[in-house]
Amino acid sequence: MSGAHDFDVIIIGGGLVGAALALALQDSGLRLALVESGPATMLPDDGSWDSRIYAISPGNARFLDxxxxxxxxxxxxxxxxxxxxxxxxxxxxxxxxxxxxxxxxxxxxxxxRLMQAGLWTRLQATDAVTLLVGTRCAALNLEDGQATLHLTDGRVLSAGLVVGADGANSWTRTQAGLGVETSDYxxxxxxxxxxxxxxxxxxxxxxxxxxxxxxxxxxxxxxxxxxxxxxxxxxxxxxxxxxxxxxxxxxxxxxxxxxxxxxxxxxxxxxxRLQNAEVMVRPRLALVGDAAHLVHPLAGQGVNLGFHDAECLARVLSGRGLQTDVGDYGLLRSYERARQMDIRAMQLLTDQLHALFGSRLPLLGALRNxxxxxxxxxxxxxxxxxxxxxx
Ligand SMILES: Cc1cc2nc3c(=O)[nH]c(=O)nc-3n(C[C@H](O)[C@H](O)[C@H](O)COP(=O)(O)OP(=O)(O)OC[C@H]3O[C@@H](n4cnc5c(N)ncnc54)[C@H](O)[C@@H]3O)c2cc1C
Structure with missing residues (x-):
């Protein structure tokens, strides 16, 4: 349902997960904005390799496709x-x-960098998403009827829903007053x-x-x-x-x-570090990707979980009833419930493997081998x- 806001959904953070979410929503009919504090990612023309690489699951390759x-x-x-x-x-x-x-x-x-540039090339080619690049956020208010985002350049944007896709140290999460549970590896x-x-x-x-x-x-x-x-x-x-x-x-x-x-x-x-936001949703707010959770990279699953978040949230928002507000808590809870098991299972697996192989106890050494x-x-x-x- 489109209200009297500037946008239906504002996504804060145009990393891999935020950019994928914006694209996954491009045919939803929702008015979308993506706020990225850095520049749009371009590929260097010297052919150099990025030291940050990802193992992308076949399921997520299909999603990106x-x-x-x-x-x-x-x-x-x-x-x-x-x-x-x-x-x-x-x-x-x-x-x-x-x-x-x-x-x-x-x-x-x-x-x-290659994937990021691929997503941003698509974003720049669609007029379904308003891109606010190099834009800094100043304050976020989550109210009953709408979310209001104040930018440092003085502009004020309103939306039915704000999505925090701004990484492990999420500004959005902090502004919403959500704490995290963290365990340092x-x-x-x-x-x-x-x-x-x-x-x-x-x-x-x-x-x-x-x-x-x-x-x-x-x-x-x-x-x-x-x-x-x-x-x-x-x-x-x-x-x-x-x-x-x-x-x-x-x-x-x-x-x-x-x-x-x-x-x-x-x-x-x-x-x-292992990290979880205390909740992934609030009325008018949802978190995706590293803003919501961090896992040990030993299974190479961090960004894969984030893409699953983006796919799931896009499905929930696109499939809602015509009368349902995008910031409705019940709707957002269905996204949170759908994602929790997958995230916890992967965190448990990587955490246990890390603990098992980190132990110097001889019995555990024999057991793990x-x-x-x-x-x-x-x-x-x-x-x-x-x-x-x-x-
Ligand atoms: C050593 C290491 C290896 C890893 N290897 C793998 C791997 O093999 N496979 C895998 O799946 N995962 C891996 N990961 C995890 C992966 O890097 C993350 O899960 C992934 O980058 C998260 O993407 P994201 O879009 O949620 O967040 P980010 O990549 O952190 O993107 C956040 C975006 O938000 C922007 N932003 C931040 N604050 C603001 C703000 N206030 N306003 C506007 N924009 C803002 C940032 O500029 C950035 O573009 C690894 C992690 C580490 C540390």
């Missing part, structure tokens, strides 16, 4: 994952293959891209090591992207190494599986785990 933001991506920079191999700290091995799961692939490795994720002297064969590799969790994700050609989740002090040491020293340390940690490495992008580190060997023998269990991760 339905928004027109997948098939237009430069496919020579998108790497399908054919197999995943995981090693425990006592040599146990677990592997998942697309062939075994009866699928063409297990997902795709894509640069953050006391780990940083160190990311960098490398050229490799041996072919990766489309295999994503992950080692649960004494000093953390090391992932090597295949990029097109002889390249790979690393995410090493490790103690802050070790992360600092890795960042302080010269490029040659870092290549040698990373190659050794991965048992030289891909031969010699050459650094393509300078390493960067991100603090890792036994658990990996056991899982590897259970084809039905592997198929179920794969089916879940591929949605």
């Amino acid at each position: 339905s928004l027109g933001a997948w098939s237009d991506l430069d496919q020579s920079r998108v790497m399908p994952i054919e197999e995943m191999r995981i090693w425990g700290d006592e040599g146990a091995e677990l592997d998942f293959s697309a062939y075994e799961g009866g699928a063409a692939n297990l997902g795709y490795i894509v640069e953050s 006391r780990q940083h994720g160190v990311v960098a891209n490398f050229a490799t002297s041996r072919a990766h064969g489309g295999i994503a590799r992950q080692w649960f090591r004494e000093d953390g969790i090391l992932a090597w994700l295949p990029l097109p050609g002889q390249r790979m992207s690393m995410v090493w989740s490790t103690a802050p002090q070790h992360a600092r040491q890795l960042l302080d190494l010269s490029p040659d020293q870092l290549c040698a340390a990373v190659a050794a940690a991965g048992q030289e599986t891909l031969g010699e490495l050459q650094l393509l992008t300078p390493p960067a580190a991100f603090p890792l 036994w658990g990996m060997k056991f899982t590897n023998r259970q084809k039905w269990l592997k198929r179920r785990l794969m089916a879940h991760a591929m949605t």
Whole structure:
């Protein structure tokens, strides 16, 4: 129902999740605005690689395709994952293959910047979304009849619903007075891209090591992207190494599986934490993506959960009855209820894995390695785990 507001829905934050939500709502007939404090993402023309990469599930690739933001991506920079191999700290091995799961692939490795530019190209081509780029928010009031957003340039916008898609330190969430429950993993994720002297064969590799969790994700050609989740002090040491020293340390940690490495992008580190907003919705407010929840990156699911939020909220808003207000609490609660199980299940899985592999207790060491060997023998269990991760 369109009221006397400037917009029906204002989305704050045009990262991957906010941009995807805006596109998913473009045919809903709702009057939409997207407020992004940074610039619209453009691809650099020097062909350089982004050190922030994502493992996108096949289900989310289909979602992005339905928004027109997948098939237009430069496919020579998108790497399908054919197999995943995981090693425990006592040599146990677990592997998942697309062939075994009866699928063409297990997902795709894509640069953050490439996907972001793909979404923004689509946003700029539609007149269904008013884009307010480089715009800063000053204050948000959630009232009975409408939400009012004050911008720092003096403009005042009103809407039936405001969606916070503004990341882990969400300004929107804070303005709405919503707290978060946070648990610090006391780990940083160190990311960098490398050229490799041996072919990766489309295999994503992950080692649960004494000093953390090391992932090597295949990029097109002889390249790979690393995410090493490790103690802050070790992360600092890795960042302080010269490029040659870092290549040698990373190659050794991965048992030289891909031969010699050459650094393509300078390493960067991100603090890792588990986080949940106390609620995902309030009357006239909904949170999506990292503004609502954070998970450990060991399962590569953060942005996948966010895309599921965007798809679900768009479905709920587009499918509401004609007389239903977009900011109606009951309507927004149905979005929250629909998403809670998926989010909690993924947080529990990654949290438990992190705890299991972080423990130095010998009994847990034996248990986790036994658990990996056991899982590897259970084809039905592997198929179920794969089916879940591929949605
Ligand atoms: C080391 C590491 C590795 C990861 N690897 C993976 C992976 O392999 N797979 C995966 O799925 N996930 C991964 N993640 C998680 C992933 O990065 C996040 O889940 C994802 O970026 C969240 O997207 P978002 O759009 O919700 O938030 P963000 O990407 O944080 O975007 C928020 C947007 O809001 C804008 N903004 C902020 N404040 C305001 C404001 N006040 N007004 C207007 N605009 C504002 C920002 O400029 C930004 O554009 C990883 C995370 C880390 C730390």
